[in-house]
Amino acid sequence: MKDENAQEASTSGSNIYYSLRGALAGPVAGVCSRFITYPPDTIKARLQIQGASPGGGPARYSGTWNAVAQIARQEGLHGFYRGFGAVALGSVPANMAYFGGYESAKSLVPAEWGMAGDMAVGAAAQLVAGVVFTPIDIIKERLQVAPLMAGAYSYSGPLQAAQELVRANGPLGLLKGYWATNAVWLPWNILFIAFYEASKRAAAGSGTSSGNNSGGRTGSAVAGEAEAGPEAASSSSTSSSRTSSSQARDEELSPVVLALCSAGSASLAGLLTHPADVVKTRLQVLSACEAHARVTAWSLAKQMWAKEGARVFMTGVGARILQLAPGTALSWVIYEPVKRFLSPPER
Structure with missing residues (x-):
């Protein structure tokens, strides 16, 4: 009974530790990646909104590179970083929530769930x-x-924008589009998490590693640990086996391989x-805007289909991939080493 209680306490402590580690490492990765990839995100947002802007008239930008040229010429560097203050201020708690949720879920989901477990981890991270x-x-x-937006609103900065949202719609105005956001993310x-973990397992299984295999451990051996399933779970906690085998696998993979796995998974x-x-x-x-104050995601999608056709739903996809692929790669290439750095020394 004492052994069972000790094991339960150890597992609980490990879960808390992994959550805190993710919460600490996440903001470092998040702030760095968002600064680098914010300009493509601005371009993507403008391309997506221009067909419905209150000013009407023809689209201002003909495509991604035309948007880059016009913003650079008319607004300079500041134009690409409009609203970055909100991201910089919010990036720390947001990434603490995301990576803390990711690590918590990874330590709790049984290893034998396989890709379904990876999908559950991704869902938990986003919901948190x-x-x-x-x-x-x-x-x-x-x-x-x-x-x-043709003067529909004018904010001096992130703080005024937040104040106006609360004034117009109450505190819940800050969560406008929460379910629409979750419909995307x-x-x-x-x-992403399912593709990312699967690609890391495939890379480890092919022997693509950093070359620092201690004690002769190869990438395929690590992959074998990750997929050992119920037999491995019977000798230790199934929830912690997913985390420990994943950490061992990540240590085997070079930053280049981690970047390729995360960028490819994010793009797809x-x-x-x-x-x-x-x-x-x-x-x-x-x-x-007053005319759209009560619009819903479904009614807006129908309006877009009727007015602009099916192609509108892929507007800005190039800019989004340009933002997602390098941003996600940078986040995870920074996150994995920082997470390892925060690991306790081996005894």
Whole structure:
């Protein structure tokens, strides 16, 4: 009985530790990646909203590179970083929530669940982080597309934008589009984590490693640990086996391989979820206008289909991939080493 209690206490302590480790390492990775990839995110938001901007008339930008040229010429560097203050201020709690949720779920989901377990981890991370990310997303996107809104609103900065949201709609105004946001990022995270973990297992199984295999342990051996299933689980806690085998596998993989796994997974997940992202962006931005104050994601999607056709749902996909692929790669390449650095020394 004492052994069982000790094991339960140890498992509980490990779960708390993994959550805290993710919460500490996440913000470091998040702030660095968002600064690098914010300009493509601004371009993506403007391309997605221009077909519905109150100013009407022809689209201002003909495509991604035309948007880059016009913003650079007319607004300079500041134009690409509109609303970044909201992201910088909110990035720490948002990434603490996301990576803390990711590590918590990873330590709790049984290893034998396989890819279904990876999908559950991705869903848990997003559900925890969505409450923090949504207000940041709304403020960021309204500031990003302000030049296209024909004076429908004018904010001096992130703080005023937040105050206006609360004044107009109450505190819940900060969560406008929460479910629309999750309609994008919940499936994106489910797909991304599943693709990412699967690609890391494949890379480890092929022997693609950092070359620092201690004690002759190869990538395939680590992959074998990750997929040992119930037999391995019977000798230790199934919840912790997913985390420990994943950590061992990550230590075997070089930063280049981790970057390729995360960038490829993010791009594929982004492509599959892009239509929902277009609707989400318009909902969060247009709700600031009186004429669209009560619009829903479904009614907005039907209006877009009728007015602009099916192609509108892929507007800005190139800019989104340009933002997602390097941003996600940078986040995880920074996150994994920082997470290892925060690990306790081996005894």
